Amino acid sequence: MTALLKSLALAIALTLSGTALANPFGGLFGGGGGEVDLGRILKSAQDAFGEVKPEQERTIGREAAAVLLGAVPLAKDQTLQRYLNRVGRWVALQSERPDIEWRFGLLDSMDVNAFAAPGGYVFITKGLLLRMGSEAELAGVLAHEVAHVVKKHHLQAVQKGARLDLAVGLAGTRMGEEDRAKLDKIAGGFKELYARGLDKDDEHEADRMGLVIATRAGYDPYGLPATLQTLGAMNPKDGSLAFLFKTHPAPGQRLDLIDSVFAPLEAYARQPSVRDRFLREVTAAQKRGAFEDPGFRLNAAVSPAAARHLHRHD
Amino acid sequence: MKRRLLSLLLLCGLSLAAQADPAHVIRATELKDKPFSDAATVLPLAEKAVVEVLAREGGWYKVKVQGKQGWVRMTALRLGDGSAKPGDSGVGSALQFLSTGRSGSSGVTVATGVRGLDAADITNAVPDAKAVEGMDKLAVNADEARRYAAEQKLSAQQIAYLPDPKAAVEKKQQTNSPSPFPWE
Structure with a gap:
């Protein structure tokens, strides 16, 4: 040996x-x-x-995150970004990597999706946030992404798929422009990976871990399942879902697998969903115009509750 | 003008407030009068039965079916009536749950022209390192995260991860299949 x-x-x-x-x-x-x-x-x-050293992982993760933010910018609403980071950091504290530099970002897209990048980057789109009904749901989705980071799913997939082993081996803590070729190679590997998605088994594992991480954070464990229920009820032909559905197992299938292992979490079903704070943050952001995208409007069926809320709090 | 249009939309919405989300039963279950498994049964529900979902509480949906209200386990239901139609665009958005806690009837309309995000956007992306750096100033430290969680009385629990059901099945097959010959 x-x-x-x-x-x-x-x-x-x-x-x-x-x-x-x-x-x-x-x-x-x-x-x-x-x-x-x-x-x-x-x-x-x-x-x-x-293993890959944490500083190398961070360098690689920064480049992966740069790819995502090159495809779609962060939402401009800083208050909402802050809210996401507060919830996300609390959730990540319950993982096996509580102390890495977690960064959570709200992506300025009405498509429904969420992403993770190595080293502690987690992203969720405005379109997905708007389809949630409570902080427990948000925590569940963020915990799923946190699990990808903890298990280094993306790092392993990129190493396997694009033979980035060398880039990983040589990625230093501080890579300047002279390392552009290396960074480009890393970016290329992640473009391919994000466009293709992770293995289904990685997604199911992140679901199982995400349920537990969100429940450890004190939330109602049914947050992630509730979001999957919502996505499962959406028309699969809805364009805003196409990319998510292409890169993830079907929501129904994910729910079936979750159901089959969920029993130990039933004991925590009474934990809070934190619905009010979530809705307060989202509607305040809406009033600030955070969701006013060209071509997008909240339709009549959405608005009765919004109407009541806005009137009550004006 | 814009504001007026919005309030008009809000008014239209009010008339739809009584509607609820359809859901279908995926395995035979029971309508309970409270959200507990040992609560009294109101009605048995057969597979494929369609119910209206009014609210969620933990792992239970409050539903209306055959003129009766009660609670059904989330795991026995799938939102949607089992046949997603073009034009359906999701249920249970943040804004629908406001104040009432009930899910709404339709969802968020996303018209064409909205900033999407698909594989081509990623493939054609020019990495934006500056934007990644910009995330640093929004970062939240552990103490701040704990304080914010405590505001809502969220308390950390120690819970083990759930086993992979596939691994469990494989293990079982290894130990439980002494013979490859089914007739033995």
Whole structure:
């Protein structure tokens, strides 16, 4: 065993001193033709020698988050962003990685979706937020994303899919513009991953963990199931769902799997849903114009409750 | 003008307030008079029965069916009448739950032209590192998060993760299948 590790280390050293110097990026990332596949060697080296360092994970995560924010900007409403971070951080504190630098962002899109990126980035769209009825639902969805980060699902998927092993191996804490080629490679891997989605098993695992994390945070455990119920009742042909449905198992299937393991959480069913605070935050944001998108309006069927609320509090 | 249009919409909405979300029963269950499994049964409900959902409380939906009101376990229901139609656009939005706690009848209308987010947007994205940096100033530290949770009396619990049902089945198959021959 020790001999194997030694020869592995030797192979890496030799290849680094050879190919890397001759052709810093092409050779390293290309790995094609008759060249020694350094990526593969480093991958096994990483398996043998341990995990991606937290600083490397952060660097990679920043680039992944930059891809998402390049596709859709953050919503401008800072108060609502702050609310999301308050709830999200509390939820993340109940995970196995309470102390990483968690960042939660509300995406300025009426599409229904949520994302995570390595190192502690979590995103949810305005369209999804508006379809929730309580903070327990928000906590449940954020906890699902937190679980992806805790289990490093994206990191592993990108390493597996796009052979980013080397980028991971070499990603430093501070990468400047001179590392642009490396960062671009990372960004490319994440574009591919976000467009394709994670494995279904990762999604189901994040559901099971998310239920528990939100319940640990003191919320009614039925938050995530309630949101999935809502999504399941939406017309699957609704354009705002297309991307979510393409990249995730069907809500009904997720609910079935949740139902099959839910029993231990039943004891916490009386925990609060925190409906009032959630609705207060959302309607206050609506009054500030946070949801006034061109082409979007809250329709008549939505508004009776809004009408009552607005009149009562004006 | 815009405001007027909004209030008109709100007024139209009021007349729809009595409507509720349909849901269908996915496995035979019972309508209970309270949201507890040991509460009295009002009615048995067969698979595929359609009910109207009025509110949610924990794992229970308050529903109306055959002129009677009661409670049904969330797990026995799926929102929607079982046949999503074009034009349905979701139920249970934040604004619908306001003050009454009931879910509404339809949802949020998303017209074309709204900023969407699909695979092509991601593939064509130019990474925005500045925007990511900007998130730092909105970050919340652990103490602030705890304080905000305490405001709503949210208290942390220690709970173990739930097992993977698939792994459990595989394990069971390994231990419970001594013979590959079904006739034995």
